Amino acid sequence: MTHPLPQPRFPTENYLNRELGLLAFNRRVLAQAEDERVPLLERLRFLCIVSSNLDEFFEIRMAGLKEQVKAHATVTTTDGKTAQEAYRLVSAEAHAIVTEQYQHLNDIILPALANEGIRFLRRSTWNEAQREWIRNYFIREMVPVLTPIGLDPSHPFPKVL
Incomplete structure (x- = not known):
């Protein structure tokens, strides 16, 4: 059962969508990865941060939006968007960020790392x-730090982020 949200005191255009705000933050992190003044390994680290953030974003935020869409929620948030509108906008922005992230990794970061003698080898190319x-x-x-864990329905696998 969905409960209507209280009406905002200000026009909806004065509010930001929470999910789009999180994606805007990740755009700023991605901008750090694209900044040539930042050292190369730090730029790679920023790409990894974006990736980690987006994993969690999809696991938590997009899953929540998807549930709202699936439930045909009609309540609008303070920014005036329905779950369906928000899902469409957020999905498009997230995909644009991931596309830009991979393009930057493959076209700029990996070749620059290779020029510095740092290469990522696929397992299929390893020699003996x-x-x-x-x-x-x-x-x-x-091996010394691995701990066996017994799993059963009352003790499911722990969530690993």
């Missing part, structure tokens, strides 16, 4: 020495 190194690294660094 590289496979052995990663196997030893895993055994030396990862």
Whole structure:
């Protein structure tokens, strides 16, 4: 059951949509990744931050909007948008950000890293020495900190973000 929100005291154009506001923040983070004055590895880090933020955004915010759309919610938010309008706008903006993010990663960041001798190798291209190194690294660094967890319906897998 949806309850009507109180009427805003000011015109709806004075309000921002919360989800679009979060995406605007991620646009600013993406702008840092695109700023050539920022050191290269920091630019990569900013791209990773955008990616992490958007993962959480889709898991929480878009899922909530999608549920509202699915429930045919007719209530408008303080910015005057219905769930359907907000979902359409937010989806378009999120996809535009991801497109720009991947374009920047593939066209600028990865080639610049390669020029500095930093490459990302696909597993299918590893030679035997590289496979052995990663196997030893895993055994030396990862295995000691792994903890077995028993899973059953009353103890589901923990949420990992």
